[in-house]
Amino acid sequence: MTEQIDASEYISLFEAYKEQLESLEKQAAYVQAIIEDYTKAKVTMEKLSKTKKDSDVLVPIGGGVFLYAKYDSNAKVLLSEGADVVIERDIDYAIDALQKRIDDLNNGLTKLNEMAIQLQQKMQDISLTIQQLFSKKEK
Template sequence: MVEVSEEDIRNLAARHQEFQRQAEGLKQQMNMVQASITSCDQATVTINELKTVSAEGKTAETMVPVGFGSFVYAEIKNADKVIVDLGAGFSAEETADEAVETLKRRKEQLTKILEQMSASLTKYIQGMQALEVEAEKLQQPSQA
């Protein structure tokens, strides 16, 4: 019969905790990516709604933040031009249609990243489950 040392059990527990920490960190990152996807969706809907209002010859009224939780009312007179964040601190002016396409591409990229992260999370969970099974096997002979 193989003798199981406390050190073996501690090593398994440490590996399990490390998998758990990595999985938790990954979950937090996944939440941030999901928030970015939601933000892309919201921006797309808003741009499309503004395009519709503009096409009808109307102006849209909105509130613009001026800092410290304060807002002013403003009218959007030209909804066909949108400033889009390109990343790394750069922005560009695009037509509303171009902006929607840019946001669509960004959402697709973020969705792929989220899928990859989900696959990694699955591997961490499987790793934790394998360690749990191994720990159970190691403890069974000592209980006999």
């Protein structure tokens, strides 16, 4: 009877870890999507900063849609500072700000991945324990 209770507790714990792991994987995918979005914006601004004044450019606005525009070398960008606050900044500042955000997100992604690895290890340990409990029961 005790082994049955232990097994059901381990199975419940395994399921809880599985749900946590799925949640971490979703969070990691979301963070990765944000990193890709910031990286695209950064690359676009880097290319713009090397463009000659009054050059014709195509500006990506998302969804595979582009705008025709003339580039002004003194152009400013509107950079979101959070909480619905947008501030006009020069391109170099915006590039640096996005790189800092990308770095911060990559650090967070690394931590999420480390947590996922720890959960996977715990799940493997629990799985082994459950197998041992059932093999004892069969003997």
